[in-house]
Amino acid sequence: MSALLQLSGVSRHFGGLKAVSGVDLSVERGEVIGLIGPNGAGKTTLVNLITGVHPATTGKVSFAGKDVTRQKPWQAARRGIARTFQIVQPFPEMTVLENVAAAALFAGGMAYGAHAESAALEHLRFVGLADVAATRAATLTLAMRKRLELAKGLAMNPQLLLLDEVNAGLNSSEIDHALTLIRAIAARGVTILIIEHLMKVVLNLCSRIVVLHHGELIASGDPQSIVRDARVVQAYLGRRYADASG
Amino acid sequence: MKQGVLTGLALLAILCALPLGVDSYWLRLGTTMLMYGVLAMSWNFIGGMAGYPSFASAAFFGLGAYAGAVAQKFGLSMFIAWSLAGVVAAMFAAALGFALLRLRGHYFAIASLVVAEVLREIVNSATDLTGGGKGLNLPVPQMASIDDQARFFYYAMLGVAVLAFSAVFATQRSRLGFGLRCIRQNESAADMLGVNVTLYKVNAFILSGVFVGIAGAVYASWVHYIEPPDVFDVLYSVKAIVMVLLGGAGTLYGPLVGAVLFLSLEELVWRNYISVHTGMLGLLIVLLVLFLPKGILAFRPGRA
Incomplete structure (x- = not known):
């Protein structure tokens, strides 16, 4: 009962397509857990089920002991479930500061006014965007937008942070910076579920990895056992990767 | 902020002093401008701030006009x-909003467009209550002279305009206004960030309806007689939108500037090109969309 997030037999069908089927997953408080799988495995759909974007066709989603299967995205946000998007979603005409202030205001439960802005600035300092606080979000580079997503996620004051490919499209030094940030966020006690294609990132950060394939959870375990798991190698990593790391 | 308040007060002082020493033509034009100012400022809530292209202004206007007229028919002051x-x-906006604001973009626009038509048909058929197609007469307020009456309705419309303006001012500086800006720029992201998007949109829709309803009732008393095709005219919706686009969507003064500019143009065109004035109006709309998508106020000097 101590699990922060509990999925029991969760499925989601789109017409005849089973995007996610029968997933059981429990995430403990303070865990950093990696979700991997090939393209189209249903990873983003699973995040959408957790955040209320799509309701589950069958099964149950509980968060902090409460049944949240039917929640709306804004309710998930206020309950403490924050997410970043694979395709970044800023408010383009607003300043970077306003973007983060919006997160602090509506999800973080802060009152409208200067207080929310100073809290937002604090988060921008943390991710290293304080210098561009007053520029329009549309003008940021991709790496900066990914960091803006992180700052927004933090401003929502989450218990659970879902990171959907925050490192996709970044170069190696930008990834190192992102890794440092994510570690610092985890050190604050935020539970993190990270979707990632880069094994370097997952192996570096996560205490546990779960693998999704054709919508089903095919493996769950510590990083070392996952990279040796025959089904995972078959479905996702490929023979060569297993040989190299074995 | 302080400068803004001073500008507003100065404008109000001018508007209050205006009826002194103008003839009835200008008084009538001034009242009309204030009325359309209310329509434009109201549309700004749903169209400018939330980004939902509503054509429901005519529905609110006609509904308000008939609600006011029927209430007076039953003896209310x-x-x-x-x-x-x-x-x-x-109340109508709230109920309608929960039904229609699930739709986005063009779908919402079309749905909001038919509302006035539906109401017009209902009013047409409810002859016992509304007089149907014969229209409805309203009691004429007892006053010393025609001029006094004209001045009275000018100030009444000014009062409604001040209410609407204050509501825009307050909304832009509130959580609601901020949430609406989020919705306009990226509705799903706003949802993800904890904005209760349905509730916010419905609130914007209510604000876009309430002052228009009052203006409709004031209009009905002003002209003493209303009939369905007059008060449910789709042009109330279209003109309000054009005025906001002309002045600058989502801004505080844009809708007012747009209303004054548009009606001035209309007066000139109407007087000089009486047979082609609707064509001129159409041309204006096309030019506006092509060359001034952000409105006149975006042209302010010294602004990047």
Whole structure:
């Protein structure tokens, strides 16, 4: 009962397509857990089920002991479930500061006014965007937008942070910076579920990895056992990767 | 902020002083401008701030006009009838909003467009209550002279305009206004960030209806006689939108500037090109969309 997030037999069908089927997953408080799988495995759909974007066709989603299967995205946000998007979603005409202030205001439960802005600035300092606080979000580079997503996620004051490919499209030094940030966020006690294609990132950060394939959870375990798991190698990593790391 | 308040007060002082020493033509034009100012400022809530292209202004206007007229037919005093018209319009907007604001973009626009038509047909058929196609007469307020009456309705419309303006001012500086800006720029992201998007949109829709309803009731008393095709005219919706686009969507003064500019143009065109004036109006709309998508106020000097 101590699990922060509990999925029991969760499925989601789109017409005849089973995007996610029968997933059981429990995430403990303070865990950093990696979700991997090939393209189209249903990873983003699973995040959408957790955040209320799509309701589950069958099964149950509980968060902090409460049944949240039917929640709306804004309710998930206020309950403490924050997410970043694979395709970044800023408010383009607003300043970077306003973007983060919006997160602090509506999800973080802060009152409208200067207080929310100073809290937002604090988060921008943390991710290293304080210098561009007053520029329009549309003008940021991709790496900066990914960091803006992180700052927004933090401003929502989450218990659970879902990171959907925050490192996709970044170069190696930008990834190192992102890794440092994510570690610092985890050190604050935020539970993190990270979707990632880069094994370097997952192996570096996560205490546990779960693998999704054709919508089903095919493996769950510590990083070392996952990279040796025959089904995972078959479905996702490929023979060569297993040989190299074995 | 302080400068903004001073500008507003100065503008109000000018508007209050205007009826002194102008003839009835200008007084009528001024009242009309204030009325359309209310329509434009109201559309700004849903269209400018939330980004939902509503064509429901005519529905709120006609509903307010008939609510006020019917209330007075049953013996309520004029001011109470006007307030009641606001309440009716607000409640109607709330119910309609929960139904229609699930739709986005063009779908919402089309759905909001037919609302006035539906209401017009209902009013047409409810002959016992509304007089149907024969229209409805309203009691003429007892005053010393025609000029006094004209001045009275100018100030009444000014009062509604001040209410609407204050609501825009307050909304832009509130959580609601901020949430609406989020919705306009990226509705799903706003949802993800904890904005209760349905509730916010419905609130914007209510604000876009309530003052229009009151203005409709004031209009009905002003002209003493209303009929369905007059008060449910789709041009109330279209003109309000054009005015906001002309002045600058989502801004504080844009809708007012747009209303004054548009009606001035219309007066000139109407007088000089009486047979082609609707064509000129259409041309204006096309030019506006092509060359001034952000409105006149975006042209302010010294602004990047």
